[in-house]
Amino acid sequence: MSEFLPFSGFATFKSVCNFLANSVSERMGRITIKDVAREAGVSPSAVSRVYTEGASSSPRMRAKVEAAAERLGYRPSLLARGLVRRRTNLVALVHGSMSDPFDCQFIDLFSRAMADRGARLLLVAAGSQTAGGADLLQALDYQADAVVVSAGTMSLDHSARCVQAGLPVVLAGRIVQAPGVDCVLADNADGGRQAAELLIRTGCGTLAYLGQGGATFSDRERAAGFEEAAGAAGLRILTEAVPDRSDAAAVAAAIRLFTRTPRPDGVFCSNDTLAIAAIEAGRALGLTVPDDVSVIGFNNGALASRRTFRLTTLDYPVGDVVDHIIDLLQSRLDTPERASAVRRIPTRLVVRASTREQLTY
Amino acid sequence: MSEFLPFSGFATFKSVCNFLANSVSERMGRITIKDVAREAGVSPSAVSRVYTEGASSSPRMRAKVEAAAERLGYRPSLLARGLVRRRTNLVALVHGSMSDPFDCQFIDLFSRAMADRGARLLLVAAGSQTAGGADLLQALDYQADAVVVSAGTMSLDHSARCVQAGLPVVLAGRIVQAPGVDCVLADNADGGRQAAELLIRTGCGTLAYLGQGGATFSDRERAAGFEEAAGAAGLRILTEAVPDRSDAAAVAAAIRLFTRTPRPDGVFCSNDTLAIAAIEAGRALGLTVPDDVSVIGFNNGALASRRTFRLTTLDYPVGDVVDHIIDLLQSRLDTPERASAVRRIPTRLVVRASTREQLTY
């Protein structure tokens, strides 16, 4: 007889339906809050509250729900949660090329720092060709909680849209004057000044700047600070621009620099990578570093301290950059109307072997 | 009289309400599909269809809607869309430390390749301490369309959960036998073999491997291939392990290696960074490369080709890795039940100046 009543264990039609719905949702698709609620015999709201910081639920409820969730392998959908809470725990990071180790280290540290705070990075590769800064809007599309731009050359036309939508916007490595947009960057001009002063102090008479031809804000600032300090000492500077981020281009530019007359004997480079290219170019031309030419880099990355290069450079602590960005994001979330802030990270000259000994007077 | 009837331009009470609701939603919060619908005088579904590939809507409708959307600055919420479509255009990338340039280059290229396909990377920093591989589940939480693991040391306990949830899982740099999990990695053993054969062919008699002590799958494979080929030539190999990713540790390990007796005269390193540390350590000990000791790296990164090092290394084309990953993701989406695949990327020996000239017989 039982074969005619396959569901005879159930008292009501409704409970049969529930069972069917139940097993269906267990078999396919995602485990939802409703599945957990059913399994625990409580309402979905109760389940939600168990997973909500500061919501009230009894210890008994908590235990029941957590057991059920565990049994089913439930994980709350952050999409759905983000939709209603308007908070996704996503931070969009608009990045440029990661060809320089500094950029990578930044992303790595930033990613971990955010992870420690329970947030994730949404990586947005900045603008192939026609984008015109529209990549920023990706942050809006995914309802990120904030957007950080480390892509040095990207247009910021749409930053106002982000600010208007309530997104904190933080720029790494450049300054844009706009309400709601905060900036953190090195004290580039001061770094340039320190470089010039060291070179002059150690007897260099023909100074040069090897940079990216003003392609980025930081590059321009470093060049300006360097030039200004040189000018203050009555020196003019030579300049050579590296057209792209390839090593070949860097070496070629350095060679151009070293074959000019008068030949520079003190070169400040906009980053360590270029500085190393300069050192190699110099050596290839038979010049000795630092006797014939002194070279100074910027960033103090892993390469600079290698014994092969022992590069004198300006230490730009990437961890501090990350800390300041997070601090600015946090404070912007706390007080959205706060005035725009610019955080300058001081740089510190690290003297190694690519510059001459300082004379002690 | 008009001051008593501020809304006299409206015919019905309802239209007044609509106006209020309209202006409210224009003033604060997000512009939704309803706002656009109202602005264009059509239904929300119609708007949706304008933004849906392959849905039917008349040219007239399209024009009206696009104009309204433009006027309001509408952007569809990818959260809401993801919720119902169950497709987020997000790919979770679980990454380990980015201390090696190779990892950065990979992330950069991968990020751009995904951007070209309209997808974004959700960057998940792998496991601080206790995580036990739970980071993988972040992919589920955000309903990513796929998950790629490049973190070499992370536990994969939860990969089955991802597969079960229908997520393509691709592992970069290691093999795990599991249904639904695809792998792409270098032909490491072959690389090791090529390295050993070159060293032997150029007259090295005492071979050594400088690696990460088996910390990663690739490291083990490279060591094994190297050892096997050495064994085939009747040679045993020395091994030295670098305990962490710091430069100091690498140099220290290399120095330990070079002070053993018999001193190795041919060293294969598990990556370029270690190889350069080995070269520097050798030089610091007064050894000449390649006369006293030959050094071979792995990856053929930017550093290897620098004139300062001119490192003989195994070229591991990161672009191919990215291509294969994307291909595997795509094909897994097309045929979810496909058997697990392992893609081996061949490596190619690039002979530079850190190994001796080959004798021509």
Added chain:
DNA sequence: TGTATATTTGCAATCGTTTGCATATCAGAT
């Protein structure tokens, strides 16, 4: 002009959560 068919459009349900409000429960004090 009328009918048959193809294409557009709108309605309403759904995706998986959260949360304001109203009700139910409970402990503690009378």
Added chain:
DNA sequence: ATCTGATATGCAAACGATTGCAAATATACA
């Protein structure tokens, strides 16, 4: 037991989209 106040729970309406279905409109053909 009874009442009070606090705490827990459930109901139902959001959040911002998509989509199956049915109605409305356009197109084709005779």
